[in-house]
Amino acid sequence: MSPVSLNEARLVDHVDRLGLEHPPIDLASVDYSVRRPDVFNERFGRVLDYMARVELEVDRNVIELTTLLPDPPEIDRRFYADVWQPQEIQHGLILDELQIRLGRPGAEPDLTSLGVKMRILGAVAHLDAFQDVCRMLYYLTGMATERSAVLAYNLLHAGVVEMGETAVAETIVAPIRRQEPGHYAFYQLSARGLWSQLAAWQKWMVRRMRSLSFAPVGANNAQQTADFGDMLATLRIDQDVEGFAGQISRVERELLWAHRRGLKVPPYVARAFRDAVDLAHLRRAA
Numbered sequence: 001m002s003p004v005s006l007n008e009a010r011l012v013d014h015v016d017r018l019g020l021e022h023p024p025i026d027l028a029s030v031d032y033s034v035r036r037p038d039v040f041n042e043r044f045g046r047v048l049d050y051m052a053r054v055e056l057e058v059d060r061n062v063i064e065l066t067t068l069l070p071d072p073p074e075i076d077r078r079f080y081a082d083v084w085q086p087q088e089i090q091h092g093l094i095l096d097e098l099q100i101r102l103g104r105p106g107a108e109p110d111l112t113s114l115g116v117k118m119r120i121l122g123a124v125a126h127l128d129a130f131q132d133v134c135r136m137l138y139y140l141t142g143m144a145t146e147r148s149a150v151l152a153y154n155l156l157h158a159g160v161v162e163m164g165e166t167a168v169a170e171t172i173v174a175p176i177r178r179q180e181p182g183h184y185a186f187y188q189l190s191a192r193g194l195w196s197q198l199a200a201w202q203k204w205m206v207r208r209m210r211s212l213s214f215a216p217v218g219a220n221n222a223q224q225t226a227d228f229g230d231m232l233a234t235l236r237i238d239q240d241v242e243g244f245a246g247q248i249s250r251v252e253r254e255l256l257w258a259h260r261r262g263l264k265v266p267p268y269v270a271r272a273f274r275d276a277v278d279l280a281h282l283r284r285a286a
């Protein structure tokens with residue numbers, strides 16, 4: 001088998017396995033009981049809100065995706081339609097229900113608006129030569145997003161356990177975080193496979209466009225960027241922003257910036273995270 005078809009076979013295998021082993025979480029398995037709702041809300045309420053919104057925005061991501069990839073490979077279509085969207089939407093519904101039971105307003109996901117960036121990318125995506133550049137950008141975003149989710153849910157889980165909120169830890173955060181590494185693995189496999197097939201000019205294009213367009217997951221305006229910074233602070237990630245930025249962009253650095261020896265974190269990733277933390281500080285002070 002050629003390296004390309006070997007990679008395709010691994011992706012098909014991976015998606016099959018995710019579909020079999022990770023059905024969407026059954027709502028009947030969730031126990032929403034919280035021992036000390038006020039304390040819990042105070043500490044993690046805003047994190048729940050951010051995560052619920054981002055998870056629920058999966059439906060807009062699917063629109064972005066079909067704009068970016070007018071003609072996606074069959075395995076990408078299967079992944080997002082059969083595995084990813086049904087799992088993520090359930091994560092969002094469960095987290096949102098939890099925050100509502102804590103007395104918070106429900107999440108307000110934006111399910112329809114396509115940013116200018118997306119419209120421009122969508123327009124060039126129809127040109128054959130750009131298809132793969134857009135597809136690569138999509139995989140890079142997926143990798144950073146899913147890796148952020150894995151790390152954030154790990155920290156949230158630890159915090160919830162530490163508070164003795166066993167029901168939430170065991171029936172909500174643990175089952176959700178179990179499903180995120182499979183998403184990350186899909187994007188990583190896809191990114192590695194595609195990167196090896198791109199021409200030098202396409203790689204150059206990817207680097208440029210990624211440097212110009214990187215944003216943390218779910219942070220589409222100043223308000224949301226500050227919310228993201230708040231979440232980093234609550235999960236105590238603000239104490240090691242570089243470390244976190246480095247972890248979510250490890251494979252991206254390895255692929256896109258292999259020629260830049262000694263580069264620990266792509267500068268646009270580190271900057272975006274630092275800006276979010278600063279913005280949250282400023283908002284709190286105001």
Ligand SMILES: [Fe+2]
Binds near residue numbers: 055088180
């Ligand atoms: Fe999720």
Ligand SMILES: [Fe+2]
Binds near residue numbers: 088
């Ligand atoms: Fe995910």
